[in-house]
Amino acid sequence: MREDKICAATAAPNFSFTQARVAVAQICQSIGYKGAERPALEALTDIATRYLKAIAKLSAESANSSGRTESNLFDIAAAIEDLASVQGFDGSWRVRSRSVWRSAAIRDLMKCVKYMDQIPFAQPSPPRVSCSGRGRVLSIRDNSLWYNEGKLKHVPRWLPAVEVEVLGEEEEKRRGEVKWEEGFEREEAANLGSSEMKKLKRECYDEDVEQVLVKRGKVRFKIGNVGMFKGNGENNGGGEEEDGGC
Amino acid sequence: MNGQTSHQQPKDGRHDDDTALTEFLASLMDFTPTIPDELVEHYLAKSGFQCPDTRLTRLVAVATQKFIADVATDALQQCKARPAVIKDKRDKQQKEKRLILTMEDLSKALREYGVNVKHQEYFADTPSAGLDPASRDE
Known part of the structure; x- marks a missing residue:
């Protein structure tokens, strides 16, 4: 608890938190608020992020206790029910709902999706870039494809996404770098040049004189x-x- | 979800449940939550959550959005229920403008959700700010 308090007090406003704050502000505006005090908005954002993390943690724990690494709908439903148990909901006296559909917490969400106004996020999110800024981090979907069908079959699927360097050809040209295997091809292409050039080269080597061609x-x-x-x-x-x- | 079962017992309650659930999950693909998918994925991945299904990510986003909306609605009710400080007849427009999310309303609303928010009760700009006038004279 003490660590949590310290973290909340000294949490640096990073990019994800700032984005979450914008989303929370949009939700408040949709309800009817005209403005918000900064500390109140930050506290609500902190709670939103903690709620997200709590759902994730409970779902992951639920999946792990069932011997799985990937969570499914039932894990998420259980997590949402656990978090909604503070206020209570219809049928919360059961340890677990008989089916996801019968769960009152999930039914509330269904109503939400049906009747709530859709307010898209204010700004389009930038594509995720790796820390080094050179490569592209694969999404989880790409990752599973990569591990299952790609070259990295031997790597377990539960490992985090690998960083793949995607360097464009233009950037390579700008740097003047040539790949090792391409270097041979270029050399061969150069060797197959005009016969005159070959002759000239031979003469140069024969005479052992460095001549300037241009x-x-x-x-x-x-x-x-x-x-x-x-x-x-x-x-x-x-x-x-x-x-x-x- | 089982095709054989659905043929044999079309009026089975479980089959209806599954159909409704499938429709709900399909509707999530068209729904755009206010919290963007990338942000939700970031926080989910931070806590060890793994799921390749975008629909479930959206479900988490919707759950969070609903929670925040509920809290904010309660706080708004607290704000509206508070008696107006300025008793001026021509300040009806100002009353609308005063719909601002404050720490006081938020802490009251969050108490119902099991979250105890405590903020500093006053800001002492001078060492003698909170003292009695008599002791200040001394």
Whole structure:
């Protein structure tokens, strides 16, 4: 309890909490509130996140006690019933409802879905990016596909999603990096160049002389306030320009 | 859900339950909760919850939304039931504007849900703020 209090007091407002606060504010507005005090809104958001975590924890525990890793509808229904037991609901005297449909807590949710106005979140959520910012974190669905049908069959499914680096070709080009296996192909392609180039190369290697194949452009130098000797040996002084190929 | 059973006993109550449940789950795909799926998935994954079904994620989102809406409705009732401080006849518009979520209303509403919210009762800006006037003179 003490740790919880400390966490609540010192919880840094991270991105997920800020998003949840916006959602809670939207719910309050839909009910009829015109505004909210900041501490009250943050307290309600904290309760919303704790409620979410409590459902998740209870569902996961329920699934684990049944020998499963993935929760199903019955686990969630049991968790919702447990959390609703504080206020009480119809049929809460049973330890577990006979069926999910008979559960009053789930029936309330059905009514909610049927009659409640849909208020979408104010902003579209950004795609999830990994901590390093280089790769893409797979969703749980992708993860199961990856583990079942992909190369990582040997990895247990309950492990968290792996980070997959998705580097575009453009980025590779920008970096000037070449994959090791592609390096051979490019080399081969270069070897199959024109016969003239081959001849030229052979000549170069035979003579053992480093020749510049491409003619370089002219470079101009400007040297100011320093005396310059021209080709004829006269010292003019001042800024002079000299053209020449290097 | 069992096709054989449904053929043999079409008026069975359990079959109706299953059909209603299937319809409910299908309706969740079209429903857009205020709490976005990504946010719910984040908090669920944080607590060790694993489920590839989006419908169940939405069910959790709807449950949370309903809980928060219930709490906020109770707090709003507390706010409306409180006697108005400003007794001015022409302040009807102001009364509507005063529908603001406060810590006081929220703590009263949350008490019914088993959550005890306590906030500091006053803010002492000076060391002598909460003392009696007589002791302050001393």
